[in-house]
Amino acid sequence: MNNKIRVGIVGYGNLGKGVELALKQNNDFVLKGIFTRRDTSLIKTNSKIIHISEILNYKDEIDVMILCGGSANDLPEQCPILAACFNTIDAYDNHSKIPDYFNMVDDIAKESNKVSLISIGWDPGLFSINRLLAQAILPKGQDYTFWGEGVSQGHSEAIRKINGVKYAVQYTIPIKDAIEKARSGNNPHLKTREKHKRTCYVVPFDFDHTDAIEKEIKTMPDYFLDYDTTVHFITEEDFVKNHSKMPHGGFVISTDINENNHRQKMEFNLSLDNNPEFTASVLVAFARGVYRLALEGKKGAFSIFDIPLSYISPKSGKELRKELL
């Protein structure tokens, strides 16, 4: 490719900052601007900061808009507006709502003749690919996804909403014994409680009222009730010092025992010091795919399953076959 891919970043939280960082490592891109709802004068960066109200003025200057907002509120609101004018990519990760989100974006992008690649990252994303490979290659086998050890933003937020909680972080921890059972190839049935445990670090406003908080956490349906949950109450100082990082990771393990009694195991795993920075790196690589689909005249919504992986590499097909095949 002779021309650099012109991108914009929408949202300058952890993910947006990660994309800005990742773009520096990929010289086939040029960052045209970071679009934010905040007061642009308060943001420190060497990149060009633009208020989001001006975004539609950049229709002809940006090949791919990288949407870095949250899945709960930002993306469902922003993506429909932006997909009407730009090729987009996002990391929409609300698994149960992905089909609806895809359909909504698909309608808009087909109308606007643009490409929208949704739900890119590691889960959904790289883990999804590995689940697909597992089921296509070993159709009678069993696949297991484990998450962590790492910070779950959703669970941390759920705790923060509890009365009396000042700060909170929740670590999802895969249970080693379950991972080994999954790897064993005996296709074990693993219950929710057997796969992961949850450990919470909470800064209360008042250390005299921790019992009520702990009870509310441990009995919260969906989030904590079905798990062995441990709650530690700590000081703000401890919290800032020891719980400000965003590690994560996980495992997709697939096994099969075939008719000849041969055990075959596939495993993909990630160990990440910084979750949003890694997701951002995946977004940037797949932004190449958006660009190439758009160049081909494709339109509508796409997922990671729809993109030939050659499209995410800056290398030519010839180079890829020679160096990586």
Add this chain to the structure above:
Amino acid sequence: MNNKIRVGIVGYGNLGKGVELALKQNNDFVLKGIFTRRDTSLIKTNSKIIHISEILNYKDEIDVMILCGGSANDLPEQCPILAACFNTIDAYDNHSKIPDYFNMVDDIAKESNKVSLISIGWDPGLFSINRLLAQAILPKGQDYTFWGEGVSQGHSEAIRKINGVKYAVQYTIPIKDAIEKARSGNNPHLKTREKHKRTCYVVPFDFDHTDAIEKEIKTMPDYFLDYDTTVHFITEEDFVKNHSKMPHGGFVISTDINENNHRQKMEFNLSLDNNPEFTASVLVAFARGVYRLALEGKKGAFSIFDIPLSYISPKSGKELRKELL
């Protein structure tokens, strides 16, 4: 898909038998015949066995021909002939010659308006995908491929050609310390000798002449000279009992430490009781991709990098997004 994908198998060695087995687990395929150079009356199977001399009579009855011959001699001879009449898929694995093989097949398949998917399996294949992902997502990182513990057919054959050798098998063994160094994220430089060792089990015709055989193995350039190689001389009985299996596997490990000093690690690994049966399972899954590319009117040679992974699943895009994304 309403119609079953009609496939043929060319070659009935370990790989062809593996494809026959894998097809039984995938009910969207129908096996129309196994084509062989051997005397068809001597082959035991419930599938239809056809002499390869009749293969061109089946032009209209087969959607995808699954080529299960060896890379050294069979595929370079068979693929050009068959790509002129059939959509094909193969597991061509002579890495250094892949670009030439691809170009040769590409010319023929473009002329015949057919699709030929080459070099499908786990390496080349799934490992190649993971190297591509690693380099696209972590462009400043480092990726390492380890093979084993498993039987290398090429190395075993090299030993068998030595004077005085009756049977031989060679195990490629990745060195644990090197795997841990690769996982560490410190981007170590690992020499050939540091990554793998080689262990050989040899049945000699005469146990009095093992010294010469051992010396010839250990000094063989490319194959053994650059490795720590151990040679065990064993009886034919021991060989048949303990060294008739075909296990294999390996690791693709990719790490990066970014500007914020965050370490990110991706790893894909396989542990296979039976190498050809797993390669066969990959071939069958990707035969769906060949069929779909052909339905779209595509023509020419393709590699694993060129196929959207949704094409290898029997599930619809809608099902994939709902269940696996």
